[in-house]
Amino acid sequence: MNNQEVEILLVEDSQDDAELVIRALRKINLANKLIHLEDGQQALDFLFAEGMFSGRKLMERPKLIVLDLKMPRVDGIETLKRIKSDERTRLIPVVMMTSSAEEKDMLISYQLGINSYVVKPVGFENFVKAVTGLGIYWLLVNTLPELNDGES
Amino acid sequence: MAMNVTAAARKKILFFRVLSIQQRLPLLICVLLLCMAVALGWLSQVGVKRASVDMAKERLGSLTAQLSYLFGQSGSLVLSATSATVDNENIKKFVNGDRAGIVADSARQLLDNLRIDSTWILTELFDARHQLLLRSSPPGKTTKVNSREILSAVNPAPHSCQIGKLLRIGDSIYYPIIAAVTDKGNVTGYLARWRLQAATLKAIAQVSLLLGTNATLYVGNSDGSVWTNLIGPVPAPPVTIQYDKQDFFEYERQGDSAVLASAMPIPNAPWSLLIEFPRGMIMETSRRFLHWIIGIGAALVLFGILLAWITSRNITRPLNKLTRAATKMAAGDYSVSVEVERGDELGKLARAFNAMTVRVKNAQDDLERKVQERTMQLNTANKELEGFSYSVSHDLRAPLRSISGFAAILKEDYASKLDAEANRLADKIISNAKKMGQLIDDLISFSQMSGKELKQQPVNMEALAKSCASELLQHEPENKYQLQVQPMPVCLGDEALLRQVWFNLIGNAIKYSSKNPAPRIEIGYKKEATASCYFVRDNGVGFDMQYGHKLFGVFQRLHGQNEFEGLGIGLALVKRILNRHHGDISVEAALGKGAVFYFSLPKIKDHE
Numbered sequence: 001m002n003n004q005e006v007e008i009l010l011v012e013d014s015q016d017d018a019e020l021v022i023r024a025l026r027k028i029n030l031a032n033k034l035i036h037l038e039d040g041q042q043a044l045d046f047l048f049a050e051g052m053f054s055g056r057k058l059m060e061r062p063k064l065i066v067l068d069l070k071m072p073r074v075d076g077i078e079t080l081k082r083i084k085s086d087e088r089t090r091l092i093p094v095v096m097m098t099s100s101a102e103e104k105d106m107l108i109s110y111q112l113g114i115n116s117y118v119v120k121p122v123g124f125e126n127f128v129k130a131v132t133g134l135g136i137y138w139l140l141v142n143t144l145p146e147l148n149d150g151e152s
Numbered sequence: 153m154a155m156n157v158t159a160a161a162r163k164k165i166l167f168f169r170v171l172s173i174q175q176r177l178p179l180l181i182c183v184l185l186l187c188m189a190v191a192l193g194w195l196s197q198v199g200v201k202r203a204s205v206d207m208a209k210e211r212l213g214s215l216t217a218q219l220s221y222l223f224g225q226s227g228s229l230v231l232s233a234t235s236a237t238v239d240n241e242n243i244k245k246f247v248n249g250d251r252a253g254i255v256a257d258s259a260r261q262l263l264d265n266l267r268i269d270s271t272w273i274l275t276e277l278f279d280a281r282h283q284l285l286l287r288s289s290p291p292g293k294t295t296k297v298n299s300r301e302i303l304s305a306v307n308p309a310p311h312s313c314q315i316g317k318l319l320r321i322g323d324s325i326y327y328p329i330i331a332a333v334t335d336k337g338n339v340t341g342y343l344a345r346w347r348l349q350a351a352t353l354k355a356i357a358q359v360s361l362l363l364g365t366n367a368t369l370y371v372g373n374s375d376g377s378v379w380t381n382l383i384g385p386v387p388a389p390p391v392t393i394q395y396d397k398q399d400f401f402e403y404e405r406q407g408d409s410a411v412l413a414s415a416m417p418i419p420n421a422p423w424s425l426l427i428e429f430p431r432g433m434i435m436e437t438s439r440r441f442l443h444w445i446i447g448i449g450a451a452l453v454l455f456g457i458l459l460a461w462i463t464s465r466n467i468t469r470p471l472n473k474l475t476r477a478a479t480k481m482a483a484g485d486y487s488v489s490v491e492v493e494r495g496d497e498l499g500k501l502a503r504a505f506n507a508m509t510v511r512v513k514n515a516q517d518d519l520e521r522k523v524q525e526r527t528m529q530l531n532t533a534n535k536e537l538e539g540f541s542y543s544v545s546h547d548l549r550a551p552l553r554s555i556s557g558f559a560a561i562l563k564e565d566y567a568s569k570l571d572a573e574a575n576r577l578a579d580k581i582i583s584n585a586k587k588m589g590q591l592i593d594d595l596i597s598f599s600q601m602s603g604k605e606l607k608q609q610p611v612n613m614e615a616l617a618k619s620c621a622s623e624l625l626q627h628e629p630e631n632k633y634q635l636q637v638q639p640m641p642v643c644l645g646d647e648a649l650l651r652q653v654w655f656n657l658i659g660n661a662i663k664y665s666s667k668n669p670a671p672r673i674e675i676g677y678k679k680e681a682t683a684s685c686y687f688v689r690d691n692g693v694g695f696d697m698q699y700g701h702k703l704f705g706v707f708q709r710l711h712g713q714n715e716f717e718g719l720g721i722g723l724a725l726v727k728r729i730l731n732r733h734h735g736d737i738s739v740e741a742a743l744g745k746g747a748v749f750y751f752s753l754p755k756i757k758d759h760e
Contacts, residue, residue: 016554023561070547099549101593122552122589124560124582 007033007139009062011043011079012097013071017120021066021097024131030139035062040074043067044082047089061092064138069098069105077108084113091145093138097131173471177464178457185456189449196445200438205412208434209400212414215363216398216427223371224419227315230329231420235313237262238331238343246286247279247333247341263288266345273326274346278303280339296321299328299344308332310339315421318349318371318378325349325380351382366433370426374417379426391415393424402431470498474505486513541596548592556585594721601728606646610756613686614640616647617675620654624662633662638676643684643753649729656722657688657749664711665692665746683735683752691746700739726751 008030012018018036025031037043043065045051049058065083069076076096083089093115098105101119109117118134121127171179237243242258263275263286270290276299277286289295302316313331320326326346333341349371351359359369359382372379372388379388391401391413398416405411410431417424470490477488489509490502559581563570570578618637625633643650658673665671674689693711695703704727723737730737734754741747 014550014554016557017550020553020557020561099547099553120549120553122549122556122592123586124553124557127553127557 005033006035006060007063008035008135009043009046009065010034010036011038011040011066011071011076012036012068013038014068017068020124020127021131024128025135027128028132028135030135039071040067040076040079043079044074047083047092048086058088061089063093063144065092065094066097066134067094069096069100069109077105077112080109080112080114093142093144095134095138097134172468174461174464174468177467178460181460182453182457185453186449189445189452193442193445193449197438197442200441201435204434204437208412208429209414212367212400212412212427212429213398215367216414216416216425219359219362219369219427220416220418220425223421223423223425227418227420231313231315234266234329234331234343234345237266238313238333243277243343244333244335244340247277248335259286260288271348271350272345273297273348274299274344276344277333278342278344280341282342285341295346297326297328297346299330299346302328302330302344303342306330308339308342310334310337315423317373317375317422318380320378320385323384325378325385349380349382356382363427366430368428370428371418371423372426374422374424389413389415389426389428391426393417393426467498470494470502474502477505477509481509481512486516537599541599549589552585552589552592556582556589559585591721594725598721598725598728601649601725601732606649606732608644608646610642611645611647611650613643613650613677616651617654617658617686620651621658621673621675624655624659628662632671633665634670634672636672636674636676638674640675640677640686641684642756644756645733645753646729649732653726653729653751654688656726657751660722660749661688661690661692661747663692664694665690668692678750680752682755684755685750685752687748687750689746689748694741694743694745694747696743697741700741703739704737 008025010018010021012021022031022034022036025034035046037046042052046053046056047061049056067076067079071079074082076098080094080096083092083094090113094113095116095118096109096114097118097120099120106117116134116138118130121130240258240262242255243262245252245255246259259277263277266272266275267288267290273289273293273295274297275288276284278299279285282300282303284300297319306314306316308314308330310332311334314329316328316330318325318327326348329345329347331343332339333343360367363369368381370379370381370386370389374393376388376393379386389401389405390403391399393399393415398414401413401415403411403413405428411428412431412434413426413428415424415426473490477490480488486509489506492499492502492506494502559578563575563578563582567575614637617640621635621637625635658675661673662671665673668691670691672691674687676687676689678685678687695711704723727737730751730753735752737749737751739747739749
């Protein structure tokens with residue numbers, strides 16, 4: 001995996017779902033700089049260059065983090081909380097992409113500063129539409145401030 | 153009139169009932185004591201009055217008897233002195249014509265002797281033919297009395313000697329004493345004495361000492377012609393005096409003052425004696441007695457009221473305490489208890505009350521504990537259910553997505569290698585996965601219904617129904633459906649949930665009337681006594697009413713999937729929403745003739 005130029009960080013415990021997301025993004029050529037991790041702990045290690053990612057440069061941040069809600073070890077909410085409470089990662093857009101349409105999940109996500117909350121459609125057609133829309137918007141339409149390195 | 157009387161009586165009784173016991177008992181005792189005091193006072197007053205009158209009468213009687221006797225005695229002395237003079241030989245001789253010097257001197261001397269004091273104004277001696285023979289009177293005084301008139305009127309018998317009637321001349325009163333001079337059984341002459349009826353001051357003082365200051369003595373002729381109070385003439389008393397016995401009278405003297413009087417004839421004279429007592433004096437005792445009775449009665453009533461007040465307070469105070477405690481308890485404070493310091497009925501009541509409080513408190517605590525337990529159990533169950541639906545929504549959907557996703561990928565990537573049948577089967581996989589996703593969604597929203605809190609607010613039902621209908625009809629060909637929405641009142645409810653109700657019912661109406669060439673949907677309102685009743689009517693396929701009861705169950709359908717799409721959860725959801733609003737739903741339908749769904753919601757009081 002190319003750790004140097006990651007644009008999308010996909011955190012998803014379901015291999016199948018991850019494959020469907022990646023396939024949909026690949027169709028519009030946005031899956032090249034994507035890294036898929038399987039739980040929140042891995043995601044946090046990656047972002048803060050710890051554990052198995054201890055050699056990584058912190059300066060290189062993804063343009064988008066796509067989080068699943070329910071994951072083993074560290075779940076989506078906890079991951080989101082850690083991302084949004086750290087100066088270095090606070091400004092990275094995070095999209096919650098989950099099967100849960102629960103009001104309270106939505107509420108706590110937005111309270112913690114989620115940038116977008118997407119309920120995964122069950123039908124594949126709609127699912128593809130949602131993922132492509134999301135990719136196009138956050139990577140191509142949306143503009144971000146210069147991500148200055150907060151770390152000295 | 154009779155109505156008014158009974159109403160007034162009832163009002164009185166009511167008034168008495170309104171009074172508290174603490175006021176009622178003293179009032180009762182006050183009335184009782186007052187009645188007793190008045191009755192006893194009246195009775196004893198009457199008794200005392202009668203006794204006073206009796207005593208006064210007794211005293212009057214004895215006084216009149218005594219005085220009349222005294223008068224009689226003095227009269228008899230006068231008479232005997234006169235008789236002795238008349239029987240004197242020299243008087244007889246003088247009358248018979250023997251007027252020798254010695255006889256004449258003696259007779260003159262005898263006549264002079266009969267004028268004992270200044271009240272005796274005249275003594276005269278007459279012969280049988282009433283010719284004046286001899287006269288003795290104080291020198292230089294003339295009198296207007298006329299003895300001859302009396303002699304003619306009386307015509308005394310032999311040996312007689314009598315006191316005559318009182319005679320009024322000017323302001324003075326006189327009386328004569330007439331005696332016959334008798335010789336050998338024949339009347340040979342007459343002696344007449346006149347006396348001024350005037351008591352000396354000493355005598356008056358003596359009499360008043362005997363009578364008492366308020367009593368007055370009167371003497372008069374028994375025929376009532378002349379009366380005197382021993383000082384001067386007075387008007388005759390308004391009574392008729394019997395000659396032979398003592399009598400009592402009550403009359404008014406001198407205009408206003410009532411008197412009690414006793415009269416009695418005086419022996420040896422044609423006179424009567426009368427003593428008057430003012431009634432006021434007699435009643436003085438009974439009046440004083442009445443004052444005492446009133447005073448004692450008032451004191452007794454006051455004392456009685458005080459005693460009754462204390463007693464009733466003694467009873468009502470613990471009762472009030474109990475009432476306060478009971479009121480507190482009624483308001484939900486079960487920690488109350490009443491102090492018990494007495495062993496009587498009230499004490500028992502208080503103890504029973506306390507025991508009851510403890511039992512109620514225990515029962516209440518027990519109930520609260522049970523409710524808490526149940527609530528906790530319920531909360532746990534709800535949490536479990538939430539967790540269940542959460543994992544259902546998350547975990548069941550993920551594999552479904554994979555199924556439909558990979559089937560789609562299969563179709564996309566291997567389209568050229570799959571034949572038509574394989575493509576059809578892949579489509580079936582995809583559509584079934586989609587349906588299952590829908591099912592899961594519906595099931596979750598249905599199960600979440602009971603957990604959600606209702607946001608009650610006034611809802612404009614007409615606007616809501618119109619908006620749902622237009623939203624549902626926007627995908628239908630224009631003018632295919634004839635829609636009619638009647639005016640409807642506002643109701644109270646959760647707008648989002650009621651929107652779901654309209655959405656499902658109107659959606660059903662559209663769906664089931666879609667095969668009618670001229671589908672018509674009517675939305676309206678029917679006024680009912682206790683609830684607001686709304687309805688949605690269509691002219692669609694309808695159904696047989698014998699399956700009507702199945703309509704509102706979860707996953708119950710009356711039509712095949714290939715006839716009309718649907719999962720069979722919409723009406724169950726509608727029923728659940730309405731039940732949560734304390735409303736209900738019913739249906740009228742016939743196969744091929746359409747259906748009417750009625751649903752009712754509790755009325756808002758402000759609107760009708």
